[in-house]
Amino acid sequence: MSAFIQLVVSGLATGAIYALVAVGFALLWQTSQTINFAQGEFVMVPAFFVLVAIKYWGFGYWPAIAVGFAISALLLGAAFKGLVVEPMLRHGVLPLVISTVALAILMKEAVKDFYSSQAQQFPAIVEGTDLDFLGAVVSTQSIAVIVVAIGAVALLNWFLSSTLTGRAMQATAQNRNVARILGIDVERMILYTFLINGLLTALASFLISPIYLAKFTNGETLGLAAFVAAIVGGFNQVRGAVLGGLILGILDNLAAAYVSAQYRAAVPLVVLVAVILWRPQGILGRVEERSV
Amino acid sequence: MASVLEIADLHKSFGGIAAVNGVSFTVEEGEIVGIIGPNGSGKSTLFNCVLGQLQPTSGEVRIDGRVTTGMRPCDLNALGVSRTFQLLQVFPELTVRDNLIAAGQEHCGTMFSRLFGPRDAGLGPVADRMIEFFRLSHVAGERAGRLSYGQQKLLDAAMAFMGGPRLVLLDEPAGGVNLTMLGDLRERLRAINRERRSTFVVIEHNMDFVMSLCTRVLVLAEGRIIAQGSPDAVRNDPKVIEAYLGP
């Protein structure tokens, strides 16, 4: 039993990260129909912004983290929107997919060529002490990850539902034309979405890198996990993406332990395909209306 | 002999809201039947149910006496039922001529013969005649996406006739077409109706167009037929006026 709890608790910590990444992914999809194939790299890269700030600019931990958030919002938020997504929107979905696939390659290669191909240690916010929880061992780091991630999502949820700007963003996501008629600055709302995605992925990066080390290939698994989580949970719902992330984190651990370690990567994908074929709107998602 | 199209007590609802609410009518060979009605009265939904794009909730559709409810559009098309859509639906990257051949090729031969047979599925001359008939000769080699709106509308209609259909359902063929082209279109439709004994059902908002083209008009409101008869009779029916102007 303690083994099972151990797996679930560890899975929750990983799942919380997936959730953060998936939420950003789903937000981008809602507001701008962007399928970001570089989302995993968006999590990989901010850790290196911080490492550069610490190593080359001599910053302390917190200033470096602040710099990391700022650069992420700028590059992964604003610049991504302005330079990559915007010129592509009029061409439809496929060119943008291709472009983000290329962006993923670009980011990986850039980190490898200009920083290092080796895994890097990354400073942690909290010291890692291990606690006993129902016979399972949980490190304070994992708890911090879960708490911060859930806090961030809750904050985002509150922002989206309770502030004027947040509601304007949701209106934009639901129907851009109606939002425009209502006098909402649609362009600005879309920009906000991209900034939020940049910040969420940066947060995920800073949470996960101390545990999993920073390396240029880290995005490959994370990006895939984010897609799967977002689709399984429900593409058009923040709650859905969170649920999808947590399910995926736990499922991955349980699959490796009880199904097959060699096929552990297959289990989430099989779930993904099943969801796409039988419930494409996801577990919590709404059906998107289709006209003939 | 059975009617070309028989619709019996057709219902279609979306999440509890009835879009088509018990519609029955028949269309005989050679007729041009107009369907009019205010926006949201269920005209397009009715078409989509007849043509297999949507599954009716209940009721029956018969083509030439054969029950076709729930059949796929492509199988219906093989039975000689063709349609146009409310919004423009041509294949923009194909040439006008290829648009027409594509519209008729599935009626020629088998899968096998289409792969190994002639490149135009033997439809080249038919397509050329159609191009001439609809006065599109000067743009026959152009990509359809580069045509003017009116020309595309003509092409759209022409495509519906490529398979030599018995029954054609036209969804707002006159929408957005200028007056000169409108006359053209009406004349073409009449000619086809005359020459081939093709049967038409036309949804249209342009009253002049409907009244001058159709032999019979049905009026749809809130998913039901509220009136039908000759164009003149319908024009003067108080129920129709009420449906359009509100109570």
Add this chain to the structure above:
Amino acid sequence: MKYLVKPLFAAAIALSPISAVAQSTVYIPNLAELSGAGAVSGTNWRDGIILAVEEINAKGGILGRKLDVPHVDTQSEASIARAQIQKMIDNKPYVILGPVFSGSVLPSMELSKAAEIPQIMGGEAAAITQRGNPYIFRTAFGQQVSMPKIANYMRDGVKAKSVAVVWVNNDFGKGGRDAFVAEMTKRNIKVVADVSTESGQVDFASDVVKVKNSPAEAIFVYTNEEESARFLREARKQGIKVPLIGETTLLGQKVIELAGEAANGVKGHVGLTADAPVPALQAFGEKFKKRFGYANDHNGIKGYTAVYVIKHVTEKIGKFDSKAFAAALHGMTITPAQEPGILMEATWDKNGDIDRQSFLGEVVGGKQKIVEILPKAGL
């Protein structure tokens, strides 16, 4: 179409007559995993080579000719490795260095064999030297040599009756795992948990749970650098008490750096290490660190000694003759007295397998400590 023609014309113009390699240098290309999954190993290997080449060239080269050693990336992919080695062979190399990944060595060695050019590489898969290829040479133990040493240690040092094995599911990990399990069976030690992990895997919770729940008295960990570090951290977190045993990588510098405290207490066999109580190896380690700013692992030593092997053999045969080189190296023993750059005495057998002393080590206080020197296996 024209996009196709232009480059081909460019090829015709630029490359038709290959100018004879200038007589003042000798062409010894290095093929390594400079990117992709093998980048850590490949970079170490390359830097070891760079160091040796700089030293040799500073002293006037080999037989008066400077070494021309370009470094080519395989991107850790076999098909690219094959294409690149073909490109090298077109330029008529004297000897080819690399690659490090066995998966890249296996397809490429067929080409060097056909061209009769010796290939000194870093791969450790047993299969490499079992194909009767007279042009392939190792710089480190094959798994068929190192695994018996680990197995002996499991039996005699750890005295384990049952073990768990955690391996990375690629050619390196699977090969080691297969050899290890075979050796365990020979020694009547039960393998009670057989855990496959993914290259690039980040969460090792389920793998640690598995070995923790098994009755294993020792755990053998055979994965690449980062994965080793992540596994060690998770193992410490879940309070694994039984000994964690590794083979070279697990006790390497990079793993210790990445795993931090979690690496302490790890034991195992080390084929090559800068921390060995061998002055030449330690001196090399310092040189390496001074030149490149990071601590080398065994791959750095492999690359460094490979170049000195070329120097020694060439000087011995007195000419640049690829076939004679291969013939001479079979059965040769090189001692540090003859060639200081070899660092440790080493012998190559008729298959190209290498034999030399190795070590049993332990990680203590964030440093690798060698506790015992194992004699040459006597192939």
Add this chain to the structure above:
Amino acid sequence: MASAGLVRGTLAAVTVVVLAAGPEFLRPSQLYLVSLWAVTAIAAMGLNLTLGYAGQISMAQGAFVGIGAYTVALLMQAGLGFFPAFLAAGVLCFAVGWLLGYPALRVQHHYLAFVTLAFTTLVYLLLRNEQWLTNGVYGISGIQRPTALGFAFGTAARFYYFCLGIMALFLGAMWWMIRSPWGRAFMVLRENPVRALSLGVDTRRYTLLAFAIGSAVGGFAGGLFAPLVQFLEPNSFSLGYSLSLLLMVIVGGAGYLFGPLVGAAVAILLPDFLRFTEGYYLLLYAAAVMVLMAFCPQGLIGLSERWQANRRARLAAGGER
């Protein structure tokens, strides 16, 4: 502008002559590279049918190359000749591709992308884990090159001709099919499936066919890949390979007959001629793809067409003045 056709014809003729004379001036490694280009171009042609003509996004083409390659290697090991094995690879991939088409009947666009992506990963895992069949991570080596009518294609130069010949064959077949009613049906499926269906086009059957034929062509490419590289390992057919094939098709120009040839050339031949970018090629390639997508998603062929159209327009304007 009769000269435009003339220029094209000349270019095509020159290309054929240059390729035919290849072994005269290309070194063995370059022969290998051009052979690899031909094989990759075939794989991309298959994807071009599925994606470029029929509009069905697929991230699984690399997996089909893998299935084809392993089929040929394993059947040849079992004693079958190359040509029956080659045929079997195509047939098997046709069947598997047909099955993979079923999800495309239910979902489109990004969902379809994810389903095919999942398929690719599953195929990779199968190739790696089912060691009894595929020899797993150790891979398969020593694959023989084919012999036809007593003529062995063993040497680099002969196999070079073999690969180019098969590529030309597939190019011709593709050209022929695209101009047939089938090709037209694929294109209307891409342009407007709803309208196509109402015109009697059995979109279901053509969607499955587009997947099946495209995959079969991928399988044939794999059948050549095996004797070309002579070493197979699962890693070669992981998701990255499928993505790079996808990039090739788009970069060259999806929906153009020669698009895959150009795309494969950019990805495979160009790096050899841009040696100074060594190490940074992938970086530059990725950046170039992004720029291309922003300005001309029709790819390089689309770009050249646009450029020619502009020039024609300028010339026409100049002529009028």
